[in-house]
Amino acid sequence: MSSNRKSMLSGPIVRNAIKESFVKLNPVTMMKNPVMFVVEVGTLVVLLMTLLPGYFGTEESVGFNFTVFVILLFTVLFANFAEALAEGRGKAQADSLKKAKKEITANKVTGAGVKQVPSTELRKGDIVIVSQGEMIPGDGEVIEGLASVDESAITGESAPVIKEAGGDFSSVTGGTRVVSDKIRVRITSDPGESFIDRMISLVEGAKRQKTPNEIALNTLLTSLTLIFMIVVVTLAPIARYLEIELQIPVLIALLVCLIPTTIGGLLSAIGIAGMDRVTQFNVLAMSGKAVEASGDINTMILDKTGTITFGNRMASEFVPVGSADSDTVAEWAAVSSVKDETPEGRSVLELMKKQSFSFDPTIAEGGEFMEFKAETRMSGIDLKDGRQVRKGAVDAVKKWVQAQGGVIPADLEAKGNAIASEGGTPLAVAVDREIVGLIYLKDTVKPGMKERFEQLRKMGIKTIMCTGDNPLTAATIAQEAGVDDFIAESKPEDKIAVIRREQAEGKLVAMTGDGTNDAPALAQADVGLAMNSGTVAAKEAANMVDLDSDPSKIIEVVAIGKQLLMTRGALTTFSIANDVAKYFAIIPAMFTLAIPQMEALNIMKLGSPMSAILSALIFNAIIIPLLIPLAMKGVTYKPMSSTQLLRRNLFLYGLGGVLVPFVGIKLIDLAVHLWI
Ligand SMILES: Nc1ncnc2c1ncn2[C@@H]1O[C@H](COP(=O)(O)OP(=O)(O)OP(=O)(O)O)[C@@H](O)[C@H]1O
Numbered sequence: 001m002s003s004n005r006k007s008m009l010s011g012p013i014v015r016n017a018i019k020e021s022f023v024k025l026n027p028v029t030m031m032k033n034p035v036m037f038v039v040e041v042g043t044l045v046v047l048l049m050t051l052l053p054g055y056f057g058t059e060e061s062v063g064f065n066f067t068v069f070v071i072l073l074f075t076v077l078f079a080n081f082a083e084a085l086a087e088g089r090g091k092a093q094a095d096s097l098k099k100a101k102k103e104i105t106a107n108k109v110t111g112a113g114v115k116q117v118p119s120t121e122l123r124k125g126d127i128v129i130v131s132q133g134e135m136i137p138g139d140g141e142v143i144e145g146l147a148s149v150d151e152s153a154i155t156g157e158s159a160p161v162i163k164e165a166g167g168d169f170s171s172v173t174g175g176t177r178v179v180s181d182k183i184r185v186r187i188t189s190d191p192g193e194s195f196i197d198r199m200i201s202l203v204e205g206a207k208r209q210k211t212p213n214e215i216a217l218n219t220l221l222t223s224l225t226l227i228f229m230i231v232v233v234t235l236a237p238i239a240r241y242l243e244i245e246l247q248i249p250v251l252i253a254l255l256v257c258l259i260p261t262t263i264g265g266l267l268s269a270i271g272i273a274g275m276d277r278v279t280q281f282n283v284l285a286m287s288g289k290a291v292e293a294s295g296d297i298n299t300m301i302l303d304k305t306g307t308i309t310f311g312n313r314m315a316s317e318f319v320p321v322g323s324a325d326s327d328t329v330a331e332w333a334a335v336s337s338v339k340d341e342t343p344e345g346r347s348v349l350e351l352m353k354k355q356s357f358s359f360d361p362t363i364a365e366g367g368e369f370m371e372f373k374a375e376t377r378m379s380g381i382d383l384k385d386g387r388q389v390r391k392g393a394v395d396a397v398k399k400w401v402q403a404q405g406g407v408i409p410a411d412l413e414a415k416g417n418a419i420a421s422e423g424g425t426p427l428a429v430a431v432d433r434e435i436v437g438l439i440y441l442k443d444t445v446k447p448g449m450k451e452r453f454e455q456l457r458k459m460g461i462k463t464i465m466c467t468g469d470n471p472l473t474a475a476t477i478a479q480e481a482g483v484d485d486f487i488a489e490s491k492p493e494d495k496i497a498v499i500r501r502e503q504a505e506g507k508l509v510a511m512t513g514d515g516t517n518d519a520p521a522l523a524q525a526d527v528g529l530a531m532n533s534g535t536v537a538a539k540e541a542a543n544m545v546d547l548d549s550d551p552s553k554i555i556e557v558v559a560i561g562k563q564l565l566m567t568r569g570a571l572t573t574f575s576i577a578n579d580v581a582k583y584f585a586i587i588p589a590m591f592t593l594a595i596p597q598m599e600a601l602n603i604m605k606l607g608s609p610m611s612a613i614l615s616a617l618i619f620n621a622i623i624i625p626l627l628i629p630l631a632m633k634g635v636t637y638k639p640m641s642s643t644q645l646l647r648r649n650l651f652l653y654g655l656g657g658v659l660v661p662f663v664g665i666k667l668i669d670l671a672v673h674l675w676i
């Protein structure tokens with residue numbers, strides 16, 4: 001799917017969009033867009049007057065009326081084309097996803113053994129077995145075993161990922177393939193509700209609903225249209241009173257020029273394209289509302305490890321404390337890590353080998369392993385001879401040792417702080433009541449983070465780093481990365497507390513997460529971005545899923561959301577400013593038509609009243625396709641505060657919106673005047 005993402009506007013998409021422009025002329029569809037619906041009705045009226053000149057007494061102006069009809073028809077078609085083009089890319093993506101959703105045979109576990117059933121018969125709670133080479137028949141959670149899975153059908157990423165029972169990497173997606181080994185999976189979705197199904201309906205736009213912002217803008221545009229209709233309709237009797245005869249097609253042309261057709265024609269394309277930009281970025285947004293909310297974010301909560309830093313925290317040194325020596329630290333660090341599958345745990349054993357320390361692995365045999373938990377911030381083992389070995393966050397291990405009546409070595413704090421103040425994470429190693437030393441875990445801040453936080457600050461977004469790490473390490477990394485605030489020694493539930501606190505101050509909050517314990521916070525946040533590698537619970541709670549599982553992407557998602565809001569604002573300003581300018585071209589022309597002495601009003605020095613009206617109308621039509629690229633790509637985005645943005649947009653698109661039509665209409669008039 002990633003390959004056809006690149007070819008954004010291929011021939012078939014354009015051809016299909018042209019066809020759709022005509023299909024969308026159906027008045028039932030058009031009515032959803034009141035501004036363009038008014039144009040369509042006007043088009044029909046002018047068509048009737050062209051076809052039945054005898055009936056309407058318009059024999060003299062058949063040629064003019066026909067021209068007006070053609071221009072109006074194209075105005076509607078151009079608007080339809082913009083929408084169809086924006087929808088096209090999603091439809092193409094949906095087609096390639098549907099290919100991944102073929103019917104698969106599943107090995108379902110039943111009371112009487114394993115039975116082969118079509119994947120469409122699987123229900124929530126069913127258990128299936130998937131072996132090497134087979135497709136996973138539905139979304140689910142690995143309940144037994146470990147396998148590497150090729151998820152390229154969904155993520156576009158070809159390197160297989162490891163899925164295993166328990167922990168944060170247990171969720172699997174239907175339509176992906178097991179490349180090695182065998183897993184037992186509990187199905188978590190009913191037919192038609194799977195992740196691929198949701199993806200298809202999202203990119204297809206089948207479930208696209210107008211966002212609250214769009215609805216508000218649409219109401220404004222509809223009100224403007226109504227006001228101008230009243231203005232134009234009352235013009236007729238006034239003119240008659242003044243004994244000026246105004247032709248109906250001229251009044252319709254005037255109306256169409258005055259109502260906000262540019263933004264009315266591009267509005268839905270802007271929304272679809274904004275959502276599409278998020279999808280191109282390999283992020284699935286569950287709704288347009290989520291994308292827009294990300295444009296309004298005030299506060300961003302970020303993890304330290306893996307988001308701000310690379311997260312492959314590696315043991316780089318064994319530091320003895322008290323009376324212990326390096327060999328002792330290395331030995332107990334290793335014993336506590338023999339079964340610790342976290343990157344930190346494995347790196348301890350690697351460092352041991354690299355620095356040629358040795359330990360007797362038989363000590364650990366028969367022991368009871370304590371896996372790492374964010375709640376305890378420790379891992380370790382209870383040996384069969386009764387000794388307990390722990391490693392973990394310094395304050396956690398300290399408390400554990402003190403609870404048994406142990407004494408804390410005098411040099412522990414200074415040595416731990418030395419590591420932390422370099423941005424490293426010290427892990428204390430203890431055997432029963434004695435702390436023997438520290439493991440220095442090194443992690444580095446990702447390059448470019450400082451610049452990105454600088455940009456966020458310019459946008460007026462506050463960043464808060466949350467970490468389970470100690471305050472000193474947290475402070476060092478926070479300083480190095482340039483975040484605004486940090487919370488150290490935070491447990492998973494602290495995240496939700498921060499979010500609530502910020503929201504209580506009226507702020508919109510974004511966060512990322514992947515674990516089951518992140519789920520409540522993801523649901524609480526206004527924008528919750530879950531990692532595709534994460535648990536089913538996290539993905540269901542979030543309103544966005546990152547298929548590449550890169551937590552730092554939240555920064556770009558916010559930028560895309562902002563760009564969407566900006567594009568809509570800019571084009572609305574441009575559109576309304578445009579209409580004001582057209583007013584100056586068309587009103588004088590209209591009255592000059594009836595009272596030639598009013599020629600003095602023709603400040604634009606347009607060729608003739610007829611050419612003035614046609615030029616304004618042509619400009620009004622072609623500005624729509626001319627702005628399609630901008631609507632689809634979004635306006636160039638520079639990080640700045642909302643007030644600065646507003647000022648810049650008013651200047652650029654407001655002033656530009658007034659000036660461009662003067663130049664455009666004048667140029668078109670020169671051409672039209674030659675022609676008629
Ligand atoms: N495998 C491990 N064994 C023992 N202790 C560990 C292990 N991994 C991490 N720790 C300790 O537990 C603390 C909390 O870890 P946790 O993963 O919850 O948060 P973190 O990775 O430090 O921060 P973040 O929230 O940014 O991911 C760590 O700072 C470290 O001191």
Ligand SMILES: [K+]
Binds near residue numbers: 256257260261262579
């Ligand atoms: K208009």
Ligand SMILES: [Mg+2]
Binds near residue numbers: 305
């Ligand atoms: Mg962590």
